[in-house]
Amino acid sequence: MDDPQKLNLTPQEIVEYLDGYIIQQQDAKKMIAIALRNRWRRLQLPKELQEEVTPKNILMIGSTGVGKTEIARRMAKMMGLPFVKVEASKYTEVGFVGRDVESMVRDLVAASVHLIETEEKQKNQSKIEDLVIERIAKKLLPPLPSSVSDTKKEEYALNFEKTKEKVRGTALDNQKIEIELDKRALEGDFNVPPEIIKVQESLTKILSKGTEKVTKEMTIKEAKDALRHDVSQAILDMEKVQREGLERARQCGVIFIDEIDKIAVSTKEGSRQDPSKEGVQRDLLPIVEGSTIQTKYGAISTDHILFIAAGAFHLSKPSDLIPELQGRFPLRVELESLSEEIMHEILTRTKSSIIKQYQALLKVEGVDLVFEPEALRELARLSYLANQKTEDIGARRLHTTLEKVLEDISFNAARYSGQQVVVSKEQVSEKLKGLVEDVDLARFIL
Incomplete structure (x- = not known):
């Protein structure tokens, strides 16, 4: 297999790239960076030794909206790796109606073939x-x-x-x-x-x-x-594209399993067992351990696919997963909750912040949207406060609060065409303060 060009990045370079899109969470970034570097190191070994070195799968623990999915998605995009994100709660035990767990591997192979085809199209x-x-x-x-x-x-x-x-x-x-x-x-x-x-x-x-x-x-x-x-x-030689896609998925593929806590059987439920949840775990186990799956493009071994699982674990804990599955995720990292300061940095420091996105959207209609520094501080403060008073949804809260602040400007964009529109701290407070303070109202609107 041709080594993907971007795979040869040092852990420091990987973390530096991720810093542009995800604030804080250095432990998680470091662990991901080392796991990816080890994939490159493995490909430099003799063939017989390569087969012996298996990836160390990762379990990320943290509330929704703290950056778990974003870290995995960004690193896969940066390095040109086949990547799929799946939700554990969408799968059902074999014998029941629903998606079977093997479909995640078929999704990965399809994504890998598409990736190779896109690369070949760019070359030609x-x-x-x-x-x-x-x-x-x-x-x-x-x-x-x-x-x-x-x-x-x-x-x-x-x-x-x-x-x-x-x-x-x-x-x-x-x-x-x-x-x-x-x-x-x-x-x-x-x-x-x-x-x-x-x-x-x-x-x-x-x-x-x-x-x-x-x-x-x-x-x-x-x-x-x-x-x-x-x-x-x-x-294009589509047979070659499919062969390379299958091989890249095998050697470099990453499957991100979100909401893995949803298939854990909490000890709080007493002695009762949930056969459906435990059944999904047992179906998942051979895939994570390493098995051969038949796909449209041929058979693929999952021995060297990197699995990254993530969950909030609010109602359960990692030890509520069956012991065999726990053992297949030896590396664990806990992501920190977002503080008011981190919320502010997400708004102001990230390369693709929602502030920049909204400014670009309104620029299409000739509106020059400007935020006063104190307005962004207030937006971060009230978003953090809303997370504390209601369900903590992390950085996703910024999307709902910003949308509320800008709804009138966005609705009347044609009227403001050719003008500069400044958003002040007072405007942010006026739009959000009452909602944040009224917990019942905030639950429905924010």
């Missing part, structure tokens, strides 16, 4: 674009018969190049043409067992026999998008 972007332009140009200017004179051929070649340039631009985007596309096969659902996938593929062969191509009328702009997929499927 100019070639794909040239072929798309050429196919559309041939529709607008059909090729001449071979019997015409050389003069006619030269004249055609000149006109063809001019047509290609027009197609490459936007001048002809609204013109309608008929294009022929490969008929999309009936795709198997990655979340169903392989035997069902085989039935679907058999049906596809029967139903699509003799109808591999379909002609559609669309604008040239639409045709460009449709043909990009068509052309890329033709020039």
